[in-house]
Amino acid sequence: MIKIYNTMTRKKEELKPINQNKIKLFVCGPTVYDESHIGHARTYISFDLITRYLKNQGFSVFYLQNITDIDDKIIKRASELGVEPIELARKYEREYLDDMRVLGVENVNYYARATEHLPEIINQIERLMANDFAYETETGIYFDESSFPEFGKLSRRNLEDLNIHRISPDDTKRNPGDFALWKKRDDEPFWDSPWGKGRPGWHIEDTAITEEYFGPQYDIHGGGLDLIFPHHEAEIAQMESISGEKPMVRYWMHTGFLNVKGEKMSKSLGNFLTIRDLLQEYDPEVFRFFVLSTHYRSPIDFSQSALEQSKNSLDRIYKFMENIDELIESDLYENNDYDDKLIRKLLFTRSNFLKAMDNDFNTPEALSIIFNSIKDFNREINEKNVSKSILKRVKLFLLEWGEIFGFKLHSINDADDRTKELIDILIDIRGKLRDKKDWELSDFIRSKLNDLNIILEDK
Numbered sequence: 001m002i003k004i005y006n007t008m009t010r011k012k013e014e015l016k017p018i019n020q021n022k023i024k025l026f027v028c029g030p031t032v033y034d035e036s037h038i039g040h041a042r043t044y045i046s047f048d049l050i051t052r053y054l055k056n057q058g059f060s061v062f063y064l065q066n067i068t069d070i071d072d073k074i075i076k077r078a079s080e081l082g083v084e085p086i087e088l089a090r091k092y093e094r095e096y097l098d099d100m101r102v103l104g105v106e107n108v109n110y111y112a113r114a115t116e117h118l119p120e121i122i123n124q125i126e127r128l129m130a131n132d133f134a135y136e137t138e139t140g141i142y143f144d145e146s147s148f149p150e151f152g153k154l155s156r157r158n159l160e161d162l163n164i165h166r167i168s169p170d171d172t173k174r175n176p177g178d179f180a181l182w183k184k185r186d187d188e189p190f191w192d193s194p195w196g197k198g199r200p201g202w203h204i205e206d207t208a209i210t211e212e213y214f215g216p217q218y219d220i221h222g223g224g225l226d227l228i229f230p231h232h233e234a235e236i237a238q239m240e241s242i243s244g245e246k247p248m249v250r251y252w253m254h255t256g257f258l259n260v261k262g263e264k265m266s267k268s269l270g271n272f273l274t275i276r277d278l279l280q281e282y283d284p285e286v287f288r289f290f291v292l293s294t295h296y297r298s299p300i301d302f303s304q305s306a307l308e309q310s311k312n313s314l315d316r317i318y319k320f321m322e323n324i325d326e327l328i329e330s331d332l333y334e335n336n337d338y339d340d341k342l343i344r345k346l347l348f349t350r351s352n353f354l355k356a357m358d359n360d361f362n363t364p365e366a367l368s369i370i371f372n373s374i375k376d377f378n379r380e381i382n383e384k385n386v387s388k389s390i391l392k393r394v395k396l397f398l399l400e401w402g403e404i405f406g407f408k409l410h411s412i413n414d415a416d417d418r419t420k421e422l423i424d425i426l427i428d429i430r431g432k433l434r435d436k437k438d439w440e441l442s443d444f445i446r447s448k449l450n451d452l453n454i455i456l457e458d459k
């Protein structure tokens with residue numbers, strides 16, 4: 001039984017999807033106006049792990065993410081750089097997707113761009129207006145916060161508190177907390193709408209996209225802690241007002257923030273690190289390990305020493321795996337008298353590992369179980385208690401861990417003969433390209449193989 005901490009109830013609850021074992025998961029995607037940073041990576045690696053574990057446990061997961069490719073930040077940056085906003089958005093979207101691939105984040109089924117869902121966005125706004133949840137002013141269309149008395153239920157703030165602390169930047173609104181669904185603008189980029197030229201507000205983009213693919217109710221909605229208010233509150237207000245069906249989402253999941261040496265990461269503090277900067281110095285798997293060694297809801301503190309520690313820990317796992325591979329290839333006996341005892345030990349370890357993961361994806365606990373088990377099996381190996389058959393089972397367990405945590409632990413020995421032959425062909429082609437001094441293509445082949453954890457070294 002998997003338990004998930006639900007931000008809405010502040011409790012761990014048993015995971016029961018709406019439709020049998022099918023899970024609809026939506027995670028807020030990035031606003032693509034700049035290079036993605038290591039804080040983004042923290043959030044998306046965490047949801048990648050969660051998806052991998054759910055799949056490992058037999059759930060079928062449809063993972064949807066939006067891409068905010070229309071936004072004031074994009075327009076401002078594009079005008080500073082003298083490029084078209086859409087050009088800028090596409091460039092950073094491509095880079096984001098590349099960064100995610102390198103970090104092993106590979107379970108999103110569909111990325112939905114805001115600019116490709118204007119009809120759905122406009123349609124939602126029309127329905128909100130038709131039912132008096134929204135109103136028009138000369139500057140735009142606004143959601144009327146007072147029409148949804150439950151506003152604030154996720155962040156546990158009440159409307160009065162909210163309004164006392166919020167100043168209205170726009171006198172045309174009925175309540176200071178009313179937020180824009182549509183901004184009337186005729187500067188580029190704009191779209192036509194029943195209310196004239198303009199562009200959508202940020203919050204409506206997500207509900208228009210989730211309603212299109214998931215309907216008014218779905219299983220899990222995720223994002224970083226900073227999005228609880230006002231973004232996720234606004235989503236709930238929009239969707240539950242239109243559909244009248246509650247709750248919009250069964251489980252709200254939020255990741256803790258990544259800080260740098262105890263401080264919030266920011267450009268002005270000079271402690272801002274993009275994923276690309278990071279990968280100049282560190283292996284993507286080391287960063288992934290660093291992220292997963294802290295629970296996804298806790299804050300995580302980035303520092304060089306923490307990354308060094310992660311590197312050492314990950315090396316221990318790879319070395320252990322290498323050692324097992326060598327022993328399996330050696331003339332070690334196939335079975336022995338200790339087998340039953342060691343099988344029991346391994347089953348017990350796996351069951352504890354799964355229990356930790358079932359408990360709101362407790363990765364630090366799961367990792368400590370893995371390391372204790374490595375220590376234990378190393379001792380059994382030194383005492384010559386292990387047979388090949390046990391080592392093969394230990395290896396299978398570690399490979400399963402690698403699948404869930406997103407580490408490619410397979411060695412080339414695991415590949416079938418045909419795969420080995422195909423790799424040899426690629427190596428031959430790359431050799432020929434190098435002879436012709438086509439470094440770009442030969443590097444491309446090496447980097448693609450590298451993504452599969454096949455490391456080519458020119459000696």
Ligand code: AMP
Pocket residue numbers: 028029030031032038039040042043222223224225226227255256257258259265
């Ligand atoms: P943004 O592009 O700023 O909307 O962020 C995209 C996602 O990354 C959101 O879910 C944010 O909550 C998350 N995020 C942004 N900064 C950080 C950070 N420092 N630590 C963890 N998650 C973050």
